[in-house]
Structures are given as C-alpha cells and as structure tokens.
Amino acid sequence: MSTTYTISELAKEFDVTTRTIRFYEDQGLLxxxxxxxxxxxxxxxxxxxxxxLRGKRLGFTLAEIRELFELYDLSRDERRQLEExxxxxxxxxxxxxxxxxxxxxxxxxxxxxxxxxRRLLRGEAEGSxxxxxxxxxDIAGRG
Numbered sequence: 001m002s003t004t005y006t007i008s009e010l011a012k013e014f015d016v017t018t019r020t021i022r023f024y025e026d027q028g029l030l031x032x033x034x035x036x037x038x039x040x041x042x043x044x045x046x047x048x049x050x051x052x053l054r055g056k057r058l059g060f061t062l063a064e065i066r067e068l069f070e071l072y073d074l075s076r077d078e079r080r081q082l083e084e085x086x087x088x089x090x091x092x093x094x095x096x097x098x099x100x101x102x103x104x105x106x107x108x109x110x111x112x113x114x115x116x117x118r119r120l121l122r123g124e125a126e127g128s129x130x131x132x133x134x135x136x137x138d139i140a141g142r143g
Contacts (some may be wrong), residue, residue, distance in 0.1 A: 067084075
C-alpha cells in the first residue's frame with residue numbers, strides 16, 4: 001500500500017493552515033483524491049506542496065509556480081524545466097536587486113532628513129538651513 005497523507009498531516013508537517021492547502025488545491029497546484037469529503041494526498045501532492053511553499057519563499061507567484069508544474073507535467077523534459085526555472089530565478093534576482101537599490105536610496109534620503117531635523121533641534125542650523133529643509137520638504141512632495 002502506498003503512503004498517503006491527510007490535509008492535517010501536511011499542514012502540520014509544513015507549518016501551514018489547512019486553508020492554505022485547500023487554496024493551493026483550488027489554484028490547481030495540488031490534486032488530492034477524495035474519499036467522500038476527505039482529501040487523500042499522495043507523495044506527489046506532498047512534493048508539490050513542498051515545492052510550492054519553497055517557490056513562495058523565493059517570491060514567486062502562484063501563477064509562476066503553476067507554470068513550472070505544468071511544464072513538468074506536460075513535457076517531462078527536465079532540461080527545459082530547469083532552463084525555465086533558472087530564467088525565473090534570474091528575473092527574480094534582478095527584481096530583488098533593483099528593490100535593494102531602491103531601499104538603499106530611500107534610506108539615504110531618510111538619513112539626510114533625519115540629520116537635518118537633528119541639527120535643527122539642536123539649534124545648529126541657521127535660518128538658511130531651515131529654509132533649505134523646507135524647500136527640500138516641498139520638493140519631496142511632503143509639504
């Protein structure tokens with residue numbers, strides 16, 4: 001007899017809710033068999049759940065994860081699947097690197113304005129600095 005899993009067992013193993021697993025089923029990522037109203041998950045479903053959760057941690061959408069599953073299901077061409085996965089990874093890395101640059105730029109702006117505020121609070125800034133900050137504030141769209 002082959003190993004099967006209940007929804008509760010998978011939820012506990014992967015530390016997700018049963019609702020998450022049902023949602024993944026609704027999205028076509030999992031295809032459990034049914035015994036009445038009871039879902040019976042196969043080892044294949046377990047692996048797909050594990051891969052879907054890993055994909056989510058990497059920042060992939062459920063649609064992207066489904067595309068990879070469909071590619072595997074339809075072609076059984078491991079090379080093609082690996083090439084597609086690699087391309088998705090590279091696109092994800094590029095997006096993350098751009099976001100990292102954006103965050104670093106925003107942190108620089110925050111540091112600049114925080115330092116201006118500290119100087120003003122300490123009374124070190126002169127009237128022109130107050131005016132410069134006000135103008136910068138208006139330029140930044142906050143005024």
